[in-house]
Every structure is written in structure tokens, then in C-alpha cells.
Amino acid sequence: MNHIDFGPLVDKVHLHNEIVVSRDILTKHLGRQPRYFAFPYGLHHNLNRDAFQMARDHGYAGVCSAYGAYNLPEGDPFHLQRIHGDPDRCRFLNWMTVDPRKRTLGSDYDFTTSLAQRAPLDEVLL
Numbered sequence: 016m017n018h019i020d021f022g023p024l025v026d027k028v029h030l031h032n033e034i035v036v037s038r039d040i041l042t043k044h045l046g047r048q049p050r051y052f053a054f055p056y057g058l059h060h061n062l063n064r065d066a067f068q069m070a071r072d073h074g075y076a077g078v079c080s081a082y083g084a085y086n087l088p089e090g091d092p093f094h095l096q097r098i099h100g101d102p103d104r105c106r107f108l109n110w111m112t113v114d115p116r117k118r119t120l121g122s123d124y125d126f127t128t129s130l131a132q133r134a135p136l137d138e139v140l141l
Contacts (some may be wrong), residue, residue, distance in 0.1 A: 016040070018055045021063040030066055035073045050076040057081025057097065067094070 016037035024030060034052055042048040052070045054061055057080040070078050077093045084096035 020056060020061050021054055021066045022060045024063055024066070027065070027069075030063075030069050034066060034069050034075075038073070038075075048074075051079055051095070052077075053079040053097075054081070 016033050019033060021030075021033070024033075038049055038052070052066075052075050054063075054066070059080075059082055062080055067078055071093060077095050079095045079097050081097045083098045086096055090096075
């Protein structure tokens with residue numbers, strides 16, 4: 016509703032207004048209900064467990080972040096991890112390239128770490 020940072024938000028009424036009431040208003044204006052909730056800004060520190068749960072409890076099909084990560088079969092299907100619309104084409108191409116580390120690392124490797132915490136794939140592949 017207000018494109019706020021959900022990370023520090025703890026007030027349940029405010030969460031409800033931002034997630035549920037805003038969806039109901041959009042539904043009234045669009046004639047159909049939005050299926051997904053996208054976190055404004057979408058980075059790790061902008062996400063909120065209570066917001067995830069509220070979206071799940073109120074019938075959203077999923078939530079979207081934007082810190083960049085792979086959506087793997089063993090991951091949480093409710094959380095769609097988007098790649099940030101970065102103007103740096105090289106970073107986008109890195110994300111679109113199959114990460115060779117997936118072939119060699121065990122299942123305990125955390126592919127949901129933020130882009131800033133990983134070496135860019137062009138450095139890995141060179």
C-alpha cells in the first residue's frame with residue numbers, strides 16, 4: 016500500500032493493512048485478486064517472517080523477494096526469489112548462467128545467499 020520497508024515492521028495491524036487491506040483494494044479496482052505479494056526493495060533486511068506468514072494465512076500463492084537467488088526444487092515454493100533488475104548486464108548474465116558450483120557441492124550448500132556474498136560467476140568461470 017505504501018511501499019514500506021517490511022524488515023523492521025512488527026506492528027500486526029500495520030502488516031495487515033500493507034498486505035491484506037492493500038490486496039482487497041486492488042481486487043476491488045481490478046476485478047481480480049492479486050496472487051503474489053512482492054516485498055518492496057526485496058533485500059534480506061527488507062523481509063519479515065510475520066509478513067511471510069500473514070501472506071500465507073491470507074491466501075497469497077507466494078511472496079517475492081529481489082535479492083537474487085536460484086529457485087531450486089528443494090527450496091521454499093512459497094518464496095519466489097527474483098533477480099534484481101540491475102542495469103549492469105554482466106551481473107544479469109551471471110545469474111542466467113548455470114552455476115558450476117551446483118554440480119560439485121553437496122545439498123548443504125546455501126544457494127539463497129545474497130549476490131553480494133558470492134563471487135560473481137564471471138570470476139568463477141575465468
